[in-house]
Amino acid sequence: MKIQDSYDSMFGEEERHEPENFMPNIMPLTVNKDLIRSMMEKAKTEKKWVLAFVIGTKPCFYKFYGGIVEAEKAGIPYLIINSNQHYDDLLTTGLDEFNLKKRTAVNLSIRGDLAQKSAELMIKLKWLAGYLKEKWPSVIVVPVVLGDTILTAIVPPAWTFSRNERAIQNEAGLRSMTPVVMEKAGQMDAESFIDQQFNGEWKLLRNEPFPEQWDTFISAAGSEFLFAPTELNRQHLLREGHPEKNIWVTGGVVVDALELKKKQKPQKSIFEIYPQLEQGRWIRMDIHRRGNLTPRRFKAIVGSIKKMVEKGFNINFIEMSATRMALDHYGFRDELKLLAEKNKNFLFTKIWPEYAHVVEFFRSEHCFAALTDSGGVQEEMNLLDKPCLTCRFNTDRPETVNQAKSNILVPPVDADFVLDIVRHVHEDENLQKSMAAAPKLYGKDIGKKFISIISGLIEDGERPFKWAHEALGLWKEDREGLEYL
Known part of the structure; x- marks a missing residue:
């Protein structure tokens, strides 16, 4: 196809061609107009905000649970926007498990890699x-994002650019740190390495997890109100220049759902699904962070699985979505299948769809520890009195290591170093007991605290965007005033 434009008039005519597959296929979003209408009309009549809880990944279902339940109790109108970027049954069970399906007003149906997801979010949220x-x-609609997913980063600017309303970031201020001793990872004995994590100096190292650290940092910049899990997170936000009056420490967003699942038994026990787990004490292992899927690190992690199984450790390795692709890319799948066939102390499973099953296992006598690169699991193990071993070089929950001492970083330098740390923790009963007895860091009634603060902001006539003259307290605008642009 020949293209003519102003370039040709300036520099002479030349033949150029449109690249193939330039524009990816984009699925349409779907909306529940009746549900939207009822919430928006309620907000208009009662002069309240509408909270738009934006769900990104599998953990969002249970992390948002407390806030959604308390919003309903308080009579604050809300909408659930589901990105639907994870659309198979393994990753979307939370819609039913937490009774969110009938409350979902918008399905964005985003697909593709990070760049395409970001572009689709901008386009669909603009609409x-x-x-x-x-x-x-006249109705103020405030997106609520949490944690460090791609939605956390893209939703605030998409909404602000479209409506001049900034977002609320829950779980704000997650900034990765590392102990200084990490520079000697693999060069010292496990006991000394752990001691320096617990008691030594720490520093910021925000390279990983990627893109999660980018996501959470950008989200804070695009959000008006910030809710931090701990005082450390608040200090990070203050250092970055966010107004103190717009930051609240409310605790860990996983707490409410965790407490719910501690009281509820799943319809079918995880030990009925996997009877093998009833034999002895197990390490539940899940790896999915991009940094850990790089060649040397992933080879070290898979190698450590083999060595731990050979040494008699009971290992349950969970195949996360990204892990599945890495196993196929590096050709390790058949090795792990064979390891499972030959060893009763190795269980190779898919993702456990129900959060209830994860909690049931972690609370049981058959869980020795979690070996993970997840952020949320580091919080959960602190709350459930079980050791956490975090397979990373840094952590966005450093308080679990250097304050509570319920977590230990296990950097995948090589397979032997991972084995050495795991073996040391396994053999040191005093260390296990102290990790299990660690102080709980993440509070209680998190959703109630969050909604109480939001209710106060609504009653005080606050708005999720301020011009400089408003931030300085000089005067308030009665209306936006820029509708003509």
Whole structure:
């Protein structure tokens, strides 16, 4: 196809061609107009905000649970926006497990890699923001994002650019840190390495997890109100220049769902699904962070699995989505299958769909520890009195290591170093007891605290965006005033 434009008029005509597959296929978003109408009309009548809880990944279902339940109790209108970037049954069971399906107003159906997901979010949220503005121009709609998913980063600018309303970031201020001793990883004995993590100097190291550290940092910049899990997170936000009056420490967002699942038994026990887990004490191992899927690190992790199994450790390795691709790419799948066939102390499973099963196992006598690169699991193990071993060079929950001492970093330098640390923890009963008895860091009634603060902001007439003259307290605008642009 020949293209003519102003370039040709300036520099002469030349034949150029459109690249193939330039524009990816984009699925349409779907909306529940009746549900949207009822929430928006309620907000208009009662002069309240509408909270838009934006769900990104599998953990979002249970991390948002407390806030959604308390919003409903408080009579605050809300919408659930599901990105639907994870769309198979293994990753979306939370919709049913936490009774969120019937409350979901928008399904974004985003697909593709990080760049495509980001672009789709911008386009689809622009449409949604405009639709709500056109139908209900006086109603403030505030997106609520949490943690460090790609939605956490992209939703705030998409919404702000479209409506001049900034977001709320829950679980704000997650900034990765590393102990200084990490520079000697693999060069010293396990006991000394652990001691320096617990008692030595730490520093910021925000390279990983990627893109999660980028996501959470960008999200804070695009959000008006910030809710931090701990005082350390608040200090990070203050250092970065966020206004103190817009930051609250409310605790860990996983707490409410965790407490719910401690009281509820799943319909079918995880030990019925995997009877093998009833034999002895197991390490539940899940790896999915991109940094750990790089060649040397992933080879070290898979090698450590083999060595731990050979040494008699009971290992349950969970195949996460990214892990599945890495196993196929590096050709390790058949090795792990063979390891499982030959050894009763190795269980190779898919993702456990229900959060209830994860909690049931972690609480049981058959769980020795978690070996993970997840952020949320580091919090969960602190709350469930079990040792956490974090397979990373840094952590965005450093308080679990240098404050609570319920967590130990296990950097995948090589397979032997991973084995040495795991073996040391396994053999040191006093260390296990102290990790299990660690102080709990993440509070209680998190959703109730969050919604109580939001209710106060609504009652005080606060808005999720301020011009400089408003931030300085000089005067407030009665209306946006820029509709003509």
